[in-house]
Amino acid sequence: MSDLIYVFGITKGESSKGFSYNGLSAITAAVDEAEFGESVLPERLKDVAWLSDKVVWHQDCLSEWSARQDVIPFKFGSIFKSVDNVIKMLADQETQFKSIFQKITGRDEWGLKLFYQPDQLTLWLEQNDSELSGALHEISESSSGKAFLLKKKYGQQVKETVKQKVNETRSQLYELVNGFSEAVQLANEQPAELTSDRGINAFNAALLIDKSRGMAVQQQVVAFHEKIKASGMALEYTGPWPAYNFATL
């Protein structure tokens, strides 16, 4: 038995199911109390298999809708008990929803991350950074006592050069995305346990991009990736997404 209404997000226009108010419609699905009810939900959220299944279900539904029209995505787990309550929600926040639509209409969200492999980047810098290669040469020419001291200094110098290179790349990337995005939302870098073998996450942003520029932007992102990949750095570009990061009341 379906007794609850799950809301994925909002579109413009009338809904065939009657979840509409003044030109706004909720994208909904009927769900069971046994799945999403108040008494079972806390336990459900601990069930990773259930959670991953439902989170993908949420995204798949929004992705299908947003391929055809503009969509304001809701956060996972927005649940209502009656049609009237859904319509009341639309009515209460009509102005905010319409102002979000103004911002996101005709645009997609894209995710952009920069990663680097510290060992590979260090090696690349040792070969391509004149100061580092000079220092390495000096160590190889020095007596063992002096070489020991130089090596110690060199370790610090490597760390700083890596940091500098990453910062420099991050700035270039930021400049690039500002050039083609309607809005940029920076997020915290992902912690190491989530990035696994992709390296260290040094830049994490959501970009709002006009649909008409999608292809041209992809080419610029690929070109940037090609330019940095020999040094052990890489871009990861995902999308198009519904505008999750740009839908805030």
Added chain:
Amino acid sequence: MSNEDPLKPFDPDKDKVLLSEVLDRVINTGVTISGDLTIGIADEDLIYVGLRVLLTSVDKLREDNEAT
């Protein structure tokens, strides 16, 4: 382009990276409204505990799904 192409097609079932992208967005972002039932901050903390486990066990899950 080769498999080094950063523009991977979106396929959360096959791609652990993209599943983490989906989770990040769907749980973290999007409009927060006060529905009759809404997942609150406390629940989000709870989800994150699960999320950590999930991302290390996606491969396992995938195997299970294929087996059924």
